[in-house]
Amino acid sequence: MTITPFTSRGSIRNSMVLGLLMLLFLQAFDLKAQTPEAEKNFAQCRACHNIDGPKLIGPNLKGLTQRHDTAWLLRFIRNSQEVIQSGDPVAVKLFEENNKIPMPPHPDLTDEQIIDIIAYIENGGKVAPEYAAAAPTAEEQSAQDEMLNQMYLQQAERQQQLENLQGDANRNFGTTFYVTIIILLITLFDLFVTKLIKATFVHKVVILISLAIVGEVTYKEAAALGRQQYYQPDQPIWFSHKVHAGQNRIDCLYCHSGAEHSKNATIPSTNVCLNCHNVVRQGKITGTTEIAKIHEAWNSGKPVEWVKIHNLPDHVFFSHAQHVNAGKLDCAECHGPVEDMDVVMQVNDLSMGWCLDCHRKTEVQFAQNDFYKSYEKLHEQLKNGAINKVTADMIGATDCMKCHY
């Protein structure tokens, strides 16, 4: 979901080159065996399978096509549980040999893509030679530089945004409040007792300004009651989103897989952590101590008790699936630059005004999603130019019973 940031110059360049090449080749050729796309797709498989080397969660993939025919592989890779439940003896045996850990289904992969991945595996995990990097032309080079520059700017902007956030979070109106009160008191004292300043309009102006400031601060503090903006609690494991989502570029949905299907984004279960941390046992920052806590949870059977950061009142119904899947929103729209945070902070106040603001501004996937065909009048208005876009509130997103029931 999230557009991931790049942290070091070298990795940016490499990725850029690769990405650009991929782009060029994809335009130039049809899908062919062992394409870079297969390499990309294989990244998912790699969490559990080695092609060669030590066995991970699933079996090693070397010699895959000798063991199974392609038709079977296609079925199994698309939905392994379906094959197992149909009573296929090979699949059942495989399932049992691998501690009955199910392989997640991949309904989105096409036959071509799967065959492509298989060819990639057969080739020992390398893309075909014709995809090997060719020297970029001057034109390409300048295009690359242009893009790189833009990315630097974006990166700087994001860093600034995060710093601003930290600044906002640390801002304390307490001092302003008390100083203003003291000024107010002094002014009043002078007005009635000491009378050092003869022109009373000075007093009046100062009192009015002080009262305005006190009022403003009181209002702001009162409005924030029960809200948890800038909430940044310590977690039982020092888990860094910056490392996972930022540097390692793990997709948000890999761990928070519920966000596409359910009202809850879901915190990953311990076994999902172990998909990688079965192998990765040492972190860059914390060494082994923090990762050991996952293994401890796994061995003791007691799941990790994370502190929930984003809380909504019980009378609010919020569905991640609605926003992420149907609304195609980026996670960062509500959660901010999580991939830059070591310790996650609640960036927005999650107030009703904030929700409604967005519901009034956000454009609906009106043309792209067939669901909205039911709104005939709006389609008509779009067609005859009465409106130029459909925002969420136009289809009722500001109604009470869209969120409260």
Place this chain on the structure above:
Amino acid sequence: METKYFKSLEEIKLDTRQKDNVPAGDKQFILEMQEEVKQATTASRRDFLKVFGFTVASAAIASSCEQPVRKAIPFLVQPEEMIPGKANYYASTFFDGVDYCPVLVKVRDGRPIKIEGNKLSSMTQGATNARTQASVLGLYDDARYKNPSLKGTGISWEEADKQIVEQLEAVKAKGGKIVILSTTVISPSTKAAISKFLEAYPGEHVQYDVLSSSAMREANQMNFGEAFIPSYNFGKADLIVSFDADFLGSWLSPIEFTKQYSKNRKLTDGQRKMSRHIHFEGNLSVTGSNADKRIQLRPSREKATIASLLIQLRSLNGESVASSVNVSADIKALAEELNNNKGTSLVVAGSNDVDTQLMVNAINQLLGNYGSTIRTDVHLKLRQGDDKAMAKLIDEMNKGQVDALFAWDVNPLYDYPEAAKFNAGLAKVGLKVAMPVYRDETASAFDFICPDNHYLESWNDAEAKTGYFTLAQPAIRPIFTTRAAQESFLKWAGHETDFRTFVQKNWEENIYSQSESFENFTAFWNHKLHDGVYESGASENAVSAFDPTPSMNALGNVKESSSDGIELVVYANVGVGTGKQANNPWLQELPDPISKACWDNYVSISPKLADELGLEDEDIVKVGETGPLPVLIQPGQEYKTIAVALGYGRSNAGVPANGVGQNAFPLIAMSNGHKQFTIADVSLTKLDGTYPVARTQTHHSMEGREIIRETTLESYLENPESGNEVREEIKKHLKTLYPKREFDGFHWGMAIDLSSCTGCNACVVACSAENNVPVVGKEQVRKAREMHWIRIDRYYTGDVDNPEIVRQPVMCQHCDNAPCENVCPVAATTHSNEGLNQMAYNRCIGTRYCNNNCPYKVRRFNFFDYNGADAMKGNLKDPAEMATSLRRLVLNPDVTVRAKGVIEKCSFCVQRIQEKKLVAKTENRQLVDGEVVPACAQACPAEAIVFGNLNDPNSKVSKYFASERNYHLLEELHTLPSVGYLTKVKNTTV
């Protein structure tokens, strides 16, 4: 229309009374209210300041406190099929010895929270009833036995197993008698498990039905050479004649019958034919209230009436019989009518008397109904109990011949008429093991209590009719330390297998062979477990040809009854039923469809008899030795027939049930070895004092407006608009200054076919379960504070002594010109762009202006915190223990639990609308008609409720709205409701 409708007797009587003579209940209510107001207004200005100051201070303190730390605890290994926050549905089967229903269990984050009908079953086709809907709450019943015990002391399962097996071995060694006493067992695998047990320990299995049909089984034994109950098809019958068979409420398989019955009486989709239903009864039952023609008949005269019908039919068919029974003109006409419907009629009798059933068999045989509306090759297996076997067992127990008794899921100490005799015999039994599901009176008298799982925690299967198999699977792990009874039997017999494996093996060996279309058993099993249903199409071996001799003998024995005393009918109502689920607050608060009373049973008595005996509503009487019971005057009761509901008066069931009503089971008499649910010549003694009964009836009277419109089939066929003529007139007067509101996309609407609604109340319980509707208890219902979002209004028409009954489900009408919305000072209730009348609980400040301005009186106010939603503990009012941490597990997490001081009402199940819209969006497609189904429509066994998008001209609801029969409630007020009603059509013409 000339017919005068009245909601209760008070309404008629009021005309003749003085103006200030308000009915007693209301007056008392008003006085109480005045007292409350007085107390409230004595608060002085100073008190106000105190309270105000305290509120401000506490708010300041509360706000300075830190927010609580909330935890998010993920799974260790997330089950593959489960996504937190998303519900899963599992197919299962509900059978508690009385009601049978294939169901889908909605499981949300590991908790079963709702029961829905399984549409894949061709038997029930997705229908449910109130008790099936309520059964999910039974899972969270805190009163259930939580672990095995011996003489009241908790023991471990290992210890219980060891001691029971030791004692069983001892009994076996001395050749003693071992008996398993259970309800009817319809599960083939359970039967196999029991026979495994009986192989290891030779003994006997006795099945005991609370609502027994043993006389019908015996009659069929005599006529067909086999004791069985045939399967009935009310859907194929054009003429139904029922003699006190409450087939829509309690007789045999009411869920299935309601589906068949209502399908054959629908006039939507261009159907121009409906069945005709003639009902004879003394008590006013749900089924009787739906009949096209209801004839009052004293229970003691029933036999002679059936005999006269048989005689008349025989003479019409050229076979004469000498008998002293007179044939009345009515019966002659009926016989004529039946004779014209040969092969498409159905005659049923609810009586548990062999002679009656023999004659009914002969009638059906004469009419050629066997093979068409009644099938003898497909047996209905829901009632296999034999009253004589039960009586024999009790005799043997009293003689000391029974050495070991296993009472599984039966409660004879409460529901056997001669409970004392059972108790005496029990004292002489050596090994006494009770295996109850719910806490009951019987188990506490047993030494060992080995609690059985709730059905939602168990594996099981069922064969309700020959070849109609269903599976049951657990939706949750056992909450307490209980164990499936079948597993216990297997264990004691030395088979160390869990019941799931046993069921699976049994299916592989015995049921899989009936299927042809599967490669292997695993595929078959997975498929059937997913569907929950397997219909093999198998049939029983042919029974022998009909032998008319026993029926003719029975006919010869019939004499005209000359009894003139008061007669009693005991019956199972649609809520509490036989009392098995009496500890279920939803069922206790469910108003009876006829009397609208809840939280009690009572004596229904005809107005004429009440006048004669000087009885008034809520007077206390004693029936025989049973009482004290309050009296409710019930129009429609036969002059000298009184009725009392079974299932009340539990003494050891748990908090909501204990002490509610009186136990009517001891009133049941035995005749020729069969339990009789009608008793001639009972004594009715008036006692001093009165007893308040909570009724949901008189406090929303609609003051004689055109709210129910009805017609007859004949007039309907002539003019589809008949009965609804007034609509055109009203429409002419509907004028407004404001532009008509337009809805783009969706405009939700609901249509209710008054012809189909039987008043079974399944919708009410379904709504409570879906929407977290609180249970308020008797005292609050007395104050008209019940919270149901949907109610079924019942009106009488015509003669006070023999009225007809019409009924109408009413929920929020979601008016497009809603009176409630204009008066809310804080805009807590507004209109959505999809035509929903929205209610934002958190904005509501409880002025109740909306409630006062609603012409339909569908808004409910939370006078207290009934569900434990409030932070202030003192606000809690929980007489039914609904707010215990265990029962709260049934709450639907997608619906806000309302706190004290807010209004609530039907939301058209907006959470379901939103859910289905989201599914369509993620699948990139338009919403399909019929996809969004509110809980009430889902539960309705008669498909009386249709929901959909009014903007789509092809949707079912649009078609209903376009029908000439459609009208809106109080439409002359120009509220523009989104709920439409179709006129009730009665088939009273022939």
